[in-house]
Amino acid sequence: MAAGPIAERNQDATIYVGGLDEKVSDTLMWELFVQAGPVVNVHMPKDRVTQSHQGYGFVEFLAEDDADYAIKIMNMIKLYGKPIRVNKASAHQKNLDVGANVFIGNLDSEVDEKLLYDTFSAFGVILQTPKIMRDPDTGNSKGFAFINYASFEASDAAIEAMNGQHLCNRAVSISYAFKKDVKGERHGSAAERLLAAQNPLSQADRPHQLFADAPPTQMPMMHQMPVPPPPIMQPSMQVPMTMMTQHQMAPPPRIMPWQNQQAPPQPPTYQPPPPPPPPSFNSFAPPGFHGGFVPPPPPPPPSQQAQMPPPLPPSHPALPSHMQGHMMPPPPPPMTMSSGPPMPPPPPMQPNNMMPMNWKPSIPPPPPPASA
Known part of the structure; x- marks a missing residue:
């Protein structure tokens, strides 16, 4: 587990681990970070007298991707109740305290x-x-804490954005912390900013600004219209793939003359005639017969013309069109004769003795006189 010389290490695949508890050992560090990837060695600088580590260490992985993955999943996890700090070892060597210390209260x-x-x-x-x-x-x-930023730009942005904001339902107060060596003076002075500007951090050492800075997006040009989807080609107009080359697009489909005009009307389709209605009592009615009523009976014999004709049945109002042919008319009232034999029943309806509606009864001519 002993680490070799720093010159022989792969600095891109080495991470810095800070904030370690005194009970953390080299073996525990190896077992913890081997879960992120193959570990080459672990180095924890120790005091020469007490032989105890100084609260930080270095872990070298086999590949740089494993080191990046360990930073993502291991940073700020708690080990023996203390959150550990994990980042690239190269960035840790460059990080200098410029004085951008922020105080967070309430x-x-x-x-x-x-x-x-x-x-x-x-x-x-x-x-x-x-x-x-x-x-x-x-x-x-x-109820209060301190955060040490690597640049005054970051601390200024944090104070401007987070001062007075709610964190766990309490409005926090953020300002620059007081200096330890100078009483009553806060960090963020012009002298500290001038010294920090002489040793700026590179953009590669600012991985956490991905949360604050949105990735650059290319704005669409206003004069460019979106390309419409190609029209669906008819089977008769499809172009075979063998006729299309790598740098040649298929020709657009031929536009018919009527595509930009109103579509022509569709020709009338032939519909079969409706099925005949079921046979009913008026299925053999002659032309002009409507209403579904039975025609009047034939006139009585001439010998009974002197008697009073039977009363006609009361006229019924015309039925609606949707009810014609579906109701049976009432039968005629029975005829009562004061004298003489009863009237015979009317003969059954036959197709050849149906009377039209305009038929009127007439008195037949008298029979010829009998010869002597």
Whole structure:
């Protein structure tokens, strides 16, 4: 597990791990980070007298992709109750404290170091693990914390955007922290900004700005219209694929003269005649017979013409058109004769003795006189 000389290390595949508890060992570091990828070696600088590590270490992976993956999944996880800081070792060597220290007050008790890191790393690179001041006996938060940024641009953006915002239902107050060596003076002075401008960090050392900076997008030109989809070709107009070359597009389909005009009317389609209605009592009615009524009976014999004719049945109003042919008319009332034999029933209807509607009864001529 002993690390070789720094010159022989693959710096691109080596990560820096900070914020380690004193109980963390080389073996534990190996077992933890081998879950992200093949580990080549682990190095934790130790004190020469006490032989205890100084709270940080280096892990070298076999490939650079494994190191990047370990940074994504292992950063800010808690080890023995303390969140660890994981980033590229090359970036750690360049990160210098420029004085962009931010004070965060009025914190809720539910806010931990990981929540602070995930929230404030969107504005720039954070050099150290966010430090929440806690009670040494109970471990409870005192309600304020400190964040050390790698540039004043990041700290200015964090103060401008997050001051007065709610974090776990409490509005936090953000400002530059007071300096330790100078009483009553805050960080962010003109002298600190001038020194920080002389040693700026490269853009490659700012991976967390992906959260704050949107990726560049190409705006569409206003004068360019979207290309419409190609029209669907008819089977008779399809072009075989063998006639199309790699740099030659298929010719557009031939436009018929009527495609830009109103479509011609469709010719009338032939419809078969409706089926004949079911036979009914008026199926043999002559032309001009309507209403579904039975014609009057034939006139009585001449010998009974002197008697009173039977009363005619009351006339019925005309039925609606949708009800014609579906109702049976009432039968004629029975005829009562004062004298003489009863009237015979009317003969059944036959197709050849049906009377038209305009038929009127007439008195037949008298019989010829009998010869002597």
